[in-house]
Amino acid sequence: MAGRVLAGGRQLGREPPGARGLTGLAGATLKSSYDAVVIGAGHNGLVAASYLQQAGFDTAVVERRHVVGGAAITEEIVPGFKFSRASYVLSLLRPQIYKDLELKKFGLKLYPRDPYSFNPLPSDGSVSRPPPSLLLGLDMQENQRSIAWFSARDAKAYAEYVQLMEKLAWAVEPLIDAPPPDVPGFHGGPLGSRLRAAKSFLPALSCVRRLGKDLPKFYELLTAPTTKILDRWFESEPLKATLATDSVIGAMVSPRTPGSGYVLLHHVMGELEGVKGMWAYVEGGMGAVSTCMAKCAISRGASIFTEAEVQQVLVDGTGRSTGVVLCGGTEVRSKVVLSNATPHVTFTQLTPQDALPADFLREVSQIDYTSPVTKINVAVDRLPNFLAAPTERAGQAMAHHRCSIHLNTWDMACLDRGYHEALQGAPSTRPMMELCIPSALDPTLAPPGSHVVSLFTQYTPYLLAGGRAWTQADREAYGDRVFDCIEEYAPGFKSSVIGREILTPADLEREFGLTGGNIFHGAMSLDQLYFTRPVASHVSYRSPVRGLYLCGSGAHPGGGVMGSAGRNGALVAVADCKRR
Numbered sequence: 001m002a003g004r005v006l007a008g009g010r011q012l013g014r015e016p017p018g019a020r021g022l023t024g025l026a027g028a029t030l031k032s033s034y035d036a037v038v039i040g041a042g043h044n045g046l047v048a049a050s051y052l053q054q055a056g057f058d059t060a061v062v063e064r065r066h067v068v069g070g071a072a073i074t075e076e077i078v079p080g081f082k083f084s085r086a087s088y089v090l091s092l093l094r095p096q097i098y099k100d101l102e103l104k105k106f107g108l109k110l111y112p113r114d115p116y117s118f119n120p121l122p123s124d125g126s127v128s129r130p131p132p133s134l135l136l137g138l139d140m141q142e143n144q145r146s147i148a149w150f151s152a153r154d155a156k157a158y159a160e161y162v163q164l165m166e167k168l169a170w171a172v173e174p175l176i177d178a179p180p181p182d183v184p185g186f187h188g189g190p191l192g193s194r195l196r197a198a199k200s201f202l203p204a205l206s207c208v209r210r211l212g213k214d215l216p217k218f219y220e221l222l223t224a225p226t227t228k229i230l231d232r233w234f235e236s237e238p239l240k241a242t243l244a245t246d247s248v249i250g251a252m253v254s255p256r257t258p259g260s261g262y263v264l265l266h267h268v269m270g271e272l273e274g275v276k277g278m279w280a281y282v283e284g285g286m287g288a289v290s291t292c293m294a295k296c297a298i299s300r301g302a303s304i305f306t307e308a309e310v311q312q313v314l315v316d317g318t319g320r321s322t323g324v325v326l327c328g329g330t331e332v333r334s335k336v337v338l339s340n341a342t343p344h345v346t347f348t349q350l351t352p353q354d355a356l357p358a359d360f361l362r363e364v365s366q367i368d369y370t371s372p373v374t375k376i377n378v379a380v381d382r383l384p385n386f387l388a389a390p391t392e393r394a395g396q397a398m399a400h401h402r403c404s405i406h407l408n409t410w411d412m413a414c415l416d417r418g419y420h421e422a423l424q425g426a427p428s429t430r431p432m433m434e435l436c437i438p439s440a441l442d443p444t445l446a447p448p449g450s451h452v453v454s455l456f457t458q459y460t461p462y463l464l465a466g467g468r469a470w471t472q473a474d475r476e477a478y479g480d481r482v483f484d485c486i487e488e489y490a491p492g493f494k495s496s497v498i499g500r501e502i503l504t505p506a507d508l509e510r511e512f513g514l515t516g517g518n519i520f521h522g523a524m525s526l527d528q529l530y531f532t533r534p535v536a537s538h539v540s541y542r543s544p545v546r547g548l549y550l551c552g553s554g555a556h557p558g559g560g561v562m563g564s565a566g567r568n569g570a571l572v573a574v575a576d577c578k579r580r
Contacts, residue, residue: 024060025294028303030293032332034060037324038551039350040513042070046293046304047566048338048551053300055574060332061297062308062324064513068294070340071512071519072561074287078379078499081452082445084286085377085501086512086519088115088454089404091270091279092560093289094177098272106292106299107529109283110272111441114138116279118400120388120489121243123380128183131387132565134238135400138277148292150236161233166276168218169269171210174203176269176557179307179540180530197413200540222262222526225376226255229264237411241573244412245432249456250519250559252370254419255412259526266524266560279404281438287446289561297429306483313346314353321547324350336573340552340566342515343367343522343534351545360544363535367554368523369516372422372458374431376479379498381450383437384490395449397440405435412490417487418459425465427478431457431486446449448497462505462516475502483530520559521552530556541569542576549573 024030036052041063052059067073071086090110115137123131133148140159145547148155181204185197210220221229225249230240244255247264254260272278282288294304309327316322323333339346347356347364384393389400408414408430418428434456440443446450460478463469479502486493505517514521522528531539533556541549541556551569553559 002338020492022304022525024303026304027297028298028305030060030303030308030330030332031324032331032578036059036060036336036338037062037332037334039313039324039346040064040070040552041068041230041290041294041304041306042340042552043072043290043293043561044299044552044566044569045070045340046290046335047097047101047563048340048570049297049302049304050300051570052292052338052527052565052574053297053302055570057336057491057574057577059297059302060300060334061304061334062310063304063306064309066306068304068306069287069290071508071514072286072290074285077377077501078449081379081499082448083377083452083501084282084283084438084454085503085563086375086508087286087516088438088456089279089562090282090286090289091272092276092562094562094564094567095123095271095274096177101293101296103289103292103296106295108288108292109238110150110280110437111283112272112275112278113402113404113441114278114279115142115399116403117242117406118389118403119238119406119409120386120400121238122414122488123387130390131388132238133386133400134242135403136242138275138550147236147239150238151234154236154239154410155236157233157347158239159219164214164217165265165268167214168211168221168265171207171214171218172265172269174210175530176562177568178203178574180533180556182540183531189324220261221265223259224261225258226260226264229261230255230412238294238442241409241412241415242406243432244415245406245409248372248415248419248432249434249458250371251374251524252372252422252459253525254416256416262526262529263524266558281436281441283442285438286561308358308417310350313339313351313545314544315352315548317354319544319546321545335577336547336549337553338549340571341513342369342518343550343554344369344515345513346550346554347543351543351548356544360535360537363537367534368525368528369518370523371462371508371514371517371519372419372460373505373508373517373519374427374457374460374478375503375508376457377501377503378455378457379446379450379500380453380493380496381498382496384453384486384493384496385441388488388489397437397454401437401440403436405433405437407433407435408485408537414573422459422461425461425463425468427460427481428458429481431478431482432459433457433485435486455482460504462509470504470506475504478502478504518559521554522558524558529558533558541565541572
């Protein structure tokens with residue numbers, strides 16, 4: 001329960017959920033065998049279950065925690081306040097999955113955010129005028145007016161920049177929605193297998209065709225530091241820093257790190273209900289996304305069991321997975337097993353080590369899970385009042401309250417400083433923050449007049465200097481530092497706080513099974529993408545154990561609430577079974 005703290009340091013406890021035995025959601029009873037077992041009811045596991053069941057596979061999902069959703073959950077950690085404890089905003093969910101799972105039919109309601117980004121600058125001490133700020137949204141003319149306050153040249157360049165980024169994101173879509181090419185299958189095996197493998201290269205060819213003459217620009221974006229890309233386009237630091245946050249968020253990299261540009265692209269791939277670039281809050285918090293996915297899977301016949309932790313994947317003498325053993329000894333047999341856990345958990349904790357090649361285990365041990373993220377969830381009794389955009393009427397949300405509010409992002413150098421501090425084992429002295437107030441749009445999350453505040457902060461190391469684990473005092477000190485920074489932008493914030501929860505990288509690992517606290521199930525660096533995700537010797541969701549697949553963010557295409565890994569992993573497993 002570390003990290004759950006009310007104002008003043010009082011622990012906020014929660015009674016452990018009552019044991020449900022082997023009775024699942026919607027009254028399902030655990031059977032001794034299924035066609036497929038999915039480990040973990042995170043969003044990718046739930047997506048996989050729906051596609052497996054649709055293909056005729058009798059499917060069971062077994063989840064360690066008492067609630068479905070993995071990191072996409074809603075929990076009431078302060079009485080009366082409902083928090084998206086980890087993941088907190090929706091955009092990257094693939095349109096095909098959104099449609100196939102009929103999420104709107106199952107009750108998903110979105111609150112689109114427009115504008116979507118607000119970057120207030122610190123006060124210079126002047127009382128005669130408010131500090132400047134940058135507000136960005138879907139209206140290009142409004143964006144250009146906001147940017148022009150800092151640079152008329154940048155305002156003109158911004159439209160062209162967005163156009164290019166949108167084209168690159170569109171070009172990459174075929175890669176996101178399909179497994180990586182089957183390179184081993186193309187170079188060996190019978191002719192039929194080689195022909196099937198050849199077809200797996202078609203999405204990559206489609207991507208190249210879409211890129212056309214912009215292929216060199218795409219390659220540069222993949223390999224260059226974000227600073228190089230943005231310095232070429234713009235001159236104003238607040239704009240560059242605002243854009244640069246998307247290249248480092250969730251990643252232990254600096255904007256000066258080569259290859260950081262891909263994460264920038266990863267975060268502009270979003271689309272909701274046909275609107276490119278739309279980001280939205282979900283009514284009821286991110287747990288509502290998972291709940292709707294679970295309803296879809298159940299409606300198709302899948303069974304979902306919470307408080308059903310997997311102890312081990314069963315592997316027979318021929319090297320094939322035959323099911324799982326739950327903690328407590330219950331065996332569940334299945335033709336295939338799909339793991340939504342991280343590759344580290346799947347292959348070093350759940351799979352018998354003698355069933356895996358030593359070279360593969362060595363590759364798995366080298367996956368980078370470094371995380372810079374500390375998530376802070378806060379209950380407040382009023383909206384923050386920012387010096388850069390004073391509240392017009394007390395208690396009434398303004399446009400910027402509905403945005404992602406970027407703090408301590410006045411230039412790219414401040415992001416780089418925070419990164420280097422964390423490398424030395426020290427939390428950033430001026431943490432980069434993305435502050436969101438979903439209750440400014442969704443009134444179901446907090447009592448009238450009060451609000452929930454989500455703080456996605458970095459840079460913070462997994463272990464402090466000297467290899468020391470975080471103590472509760474360390475968490476509190478960091479939380480106080482973050483709140484002191486917010487106070488500079490919005491005086492009175494600290495006095496509005498009712499309660500808070502502080503989740504360091506180690507806490508995110510413990511609570512949600514995110515190895516290293518990494519929200520992407522592994523760093524999104526170029527050496528851990530596409531052909532090499534999770535490792536170079538095994539892609540396309542398959543593992544060295546026949547019948548054991550990955551379906552989580554540790555597989556292609558990586559992290560975010562996308563659902564692609566769940567869908568693709570399920571379709572690969574189904575196709576393999578049909579070819580047996």
